[in-house]
Amino acid sequence: MKRFKYPLEGVRRLLNKDTHFFLHVITAIIVVILSVIFKLSITEWLFIISAIFLVLITEALNTSIEEVVDLATNEFHLNAKYAKDIASFAVLLSSVYAVIIGVIIFLPKILKLLGVF
Numbered sequence: 001m002k003r004f005k006y007p008l009e010g011v012r013r014l015l016n017k018d019t020h021f022f023l024h025v026i027t028a029i030i031v032v033i034l035s036v037i038f039k040l041s042i043t044e045w046l047f048i049i050s051a052i053f054l055v056l057i058t059e060a061l062n063t064s065i066e067e068v069v070d071l072a073t074n075e076f077h078l079n080a081k082y083a084k085d086i087a088s089f090a091v092l093l094s095s096v097y098a099v100i101i102g103v104i105i106f107l108p109k110i111l112k113l114l115g116v117f
Contacts, residue, residue: 028052038109051098058094062087
């Protein structure tokens with residue numbers, strides 16, 4: 001059980017420090033509920049789960065990079081800014097991927113439900 005101590009501390013820190021991570025978790029829960037409601041296929045589930053985990057992983061890495069940069073310096077350094085900006089861009093890329101996957105999977109189902117399709 002000791003091996004779970006540090007990851008659980010990390011999750012606690014993420015949820016307390018990073019409101020974006022918390023919002024991603026809430027969004028993931030909503031997406032999972034919608035996935036159950038729309039009875040996704042196994043393949044659709046795989047894409048949804050990969051998108052959710054990709055966003056959560058990149059957000060966690062982004063936060064850890066921010067923590068390390070803040071630990072290294074309290075002063076402004078251009079390289080520190082670049083490190084934070086690039087990590088933030090990784091989160092943006094994963095979020096765009098997740099939105100694209102969500103649109104591809106859910107839009108036809110929603111349109112069919114509304115009688116548009």
